[in-house]
Amino acid sequence: MGQSRIGIIGGGPAGLMAAEAAAAQGAKVVVFDAMPTVGRKFLMAGKSGLNITHGEEHALLRGRFGVAGERLHAALDAFDGAALREWCAGLGIETFVGSSGRVFPKQMKASPLLRAWLARLAEQGVEIRTRWRWAGFASDDLVFEGGKQERFDAVVLALGGASWPRLGSDASWVPWLQERGVLVSAFRPANIGFEVDWSPVFAERYAGEPVKAVTANGVTGEFVVTRWGIEGSLVYAQSAALRDALEQSGAAALTLDLVPGRTVERLAKDLGRQPAKASFSNRLRKGRGSMA
Numbered sequence: 001m002g003q004s005r006i007g008i009i010g011g012g013p014a015g016l017m018a019a020e021a022a023a024a025q026g027a028k029v030v031v032f033d034a035m036p037t038v039g040r041k042f043l044m045a046g047k048s049g050l051n052i053t054h055g056e057e058h059a060l061l062r063g064r065f066g067v068a069g070e071r072l073h074a075a076l077d078a079f080d081g082a083a084l085r086e087w088c089a090g091l092g093i094e095t096f097v098g099s100s101g102r103v104f105p106k107q108m109k110a111s112p113l114l115r116a117w118l119a120r121l122a123e124q125g126v127e128i129r130t131r132w133r134w135a136g137f138a139s140d141d142l143v144f145e146g147g148k149q150e151r152f153d154a155v156v157l158a159l160g161g162a163s164w165p166r167l168g169s170d171a172s173w174v175p176w177l178q179e180r181g182v183l184v185s186a187f188r189p190a191n192i193g194f195e196v197d198w199s200p201v202f203a204e205r206y207a208g209e210p211v212k213a214v215t216a217n218g219v220t221g222e223f224v225v226t227r228w229g230i231e232g233s234l235v236y237a238q239s240a241a242l243r244d245a246l247e248q249s250g251a252a253a254l255t256l257d258l259v260p261g262r263t264v265e266r267l268a269k270d271l272g273r274q275p276a277k278a279s280f281s282n283r284l285r286k287g288r289g290s291m292a
């Protein structure tokens with residue numbers, strides 16, 4: 001049998017990783033992307049530091065994906081957080097574990113990684129065609145805007161859902177797949193902030209304040225109080241569960257442990273030691289200990 005030809009539509013991290021894996025197994029790979037350059041959302045992610053994985057035990061990482069876990073466990077087991085860090089190191093990108101346990105490239109951005117990755121893909125013989133917008137099927141051929149057609153032994157769709165369409169992932173492909181009988185799940189928001197009905201006084205006084213070193217559902221992290229609610233990494237980690245609760249019952253609660261690692265008894269003792277004449281808020285603040 002000759003060399004397989006694999007077409008990959010979408011040059012985000014998913015498509016590029018598929019290209020690398022297929023080329024490593026000897027396939028001839030062509031990646032198509034509608035945009036003038038690949039990896040635009042990945043570069044945008046790099047602007048906020050690029051959290052690439054978590055430094056925690058593999059079993060904990062595995063548990064972070066809610067109902068999607070069932071589909072993802074095999075992939076996570078085959079390529080865990082440590083493997084991802086090694087993969088980065090192989091591209092010359094050093095990583096570190098931050099105080100929250102999250103892993104970042106030392107340079108805190110995505111562009112050096114993407115550059116090194118694209119160079120390696122070129123060495124592997126992966127062909128990348130930008131400004132090629134996939135526009136549907138004609139029988140077993142892929143059709144691109146402008147009428148060009150291509151046929152492959154296998155095609156990987158790595159189209160990036162529907163978030164941040166200006167970076168390329170506009171989800172225009174949904175009807176083309178549905179017409180061919182492919183079930184497409186409705187898009188749902190993930191990694192999102194939530195509105196909270198703060199009082200005007202609270203919003204005025206605390207909007208922009210970080211809440212650090214607190215725990216929600218066993219995960220320790222931080223988030224920010226905003227004028228309209230809450231956002232930040234700890235909230236994003238809980239957002240799928242909160243979203244599901246909201247959809248099911250119209251309300252969701254995020255239970256926080258503001259003093260993780262201290263028992264209720266110990267906390268009561270620490271609070272009880274505060275002078276009775278101090279204000280209530282000062283007793284709470286000093287009894288808890290300094291906010292990290």
Ligand SMILES: Cc1cc2nc3c(=O)[nH]c(=O)nc-3n(C[C@H](O)[C@H](O)[C@H](O)COP(=O)(O)OP(=O)(O)OC[C@H]3O[C@@H](n4cnc5c(N)ncnc54)[C@H](O)[C@@H]3O)c2cc1C
Binds near residue numbers: 032035134158
């Ligand atoms: C502000 C921000 C911060 C983020 N921070 C992080 C972070 O710290 N850590 C993290 O892990 N993730 C982060 N993410 C999420 C991360 O960027 C995405 O999960 C990731 O980019 C998804 O990769 P993908 O390859 O599936 O899709 P995408 O990156 O969206 O790539 C899909 C590609 O498909 C192309 N495409 C779509 N339709 C067509 C078509 N019809 N024809 C041809 N090409 C098409 C698009 O042009 C695009 O290049 C962040 C995202 C944002 C927006």
